[in-house]
Amino acid sequence: xxxxFLDLFGTAVFAISGVxxxxxxxxxxxxxxxxxxxxxIGGGTxxxxxxxVPVFWLKDNNYIWDILITCVISATMMxxxxxxxxxxxPISDALGLxxxxxxxxxxxxxxxLSATVAVIMGTLTACGGGIIRDMLARRIPFVLRQEIYxxxxxxxxxxxAMLRDYWHEDMAIIVSVFVVLAIRIPAIIWRWSxxxxxxxx
Numbered sequence: 001x002x003x004x005f006l007d008l009f010g011t012a013v014f015a016i017s018g019v020x021x022x023x024x025x026x027x028x029x030x031x032x033x034x035x036x037x038x039x040x041i042g043g044g045t046x047x048x049x050x051x052x053v054p055v056f057w058l059k060d061n062n063y064i065w066d067i068l069i070t071c072v073i074s075a076t077m078m079x080x081x082x083x084x085x086x087x088x089x090p091i092s093d094a095l096g097l098x099x100x101x102x103x104x105x106x107x108x109x110x111x112x113l114s115a116t117v118a119v120i121m122g123t124l125t126a127c128g129g130g131i132i133r134d135m136l137a138r139r140i141p142f143v144l145r146q147e148i149y150x151x152x153x154x155x156x157x158x159x160x161a162m163l164r165d166y167w168h169e170d171m172a173i174i175v176s177v178f179v180v181l182a183i184r185i186p187a188i189i190w191r192w193s194x195x196x197x198x199x200x201x
Contacts, residue, residue: 099177102121
């Protein structure tokens with residue numbers, strides 16, 4: 001139950017990041033809803049298709065309502081705000097990143113798949129929606145161009161895969177989400193990044 005409510009929380013947080021970007025790009029209401037939806041459920045949808053299991057939001061419409069309500073509330077607040085603080089998008093994105101990494105890893109582990117596959121599914125769940133969002137916004141996907149992003153998911157997912165069988169599940173979740181945040185938030189503040197490749201031919 002804790003993981004379920006955490007999943008709904010992560011869905012709302014990622015939806016906020018989609019709404020924020022849509023406002024910055026001056027999209028209409030449909031654009032706001034689409035961008036919020038793809039970032040909130042896009043990664044999980046890709047994960048379920050790959051794992052060949054029923055897509056989660058088709059079975060549980062609470063995720064759809066979660067996105068709709070989040071869009072209405074956040075869009076209303078932003079519509080009357082004079083400016084959107086710079087930190088809202090990256091911080092909300094970091095929170096969703098940590099939560100969805102664990103959700104994806106847990107789903108793979110619950111199906112009896114290996115820890116390696118669980119880490120990959122956790123990373124896909126966390127980053128997949130953002131990649132689709134950025135492609136729709138005609139930007140190079142955030143995960144490919146800036147700071148430490150997917151690598152934070154890999155570390156957090158690996159942490160969860162190791163702790164899950166030895167700690168209480170809720171504690172393993174909290175610690176693993178914190179690990180992702182402990183890597184991602186300093187990377188935002190101090191602009192940490194992995195080495196970039198540049199062909200000098």
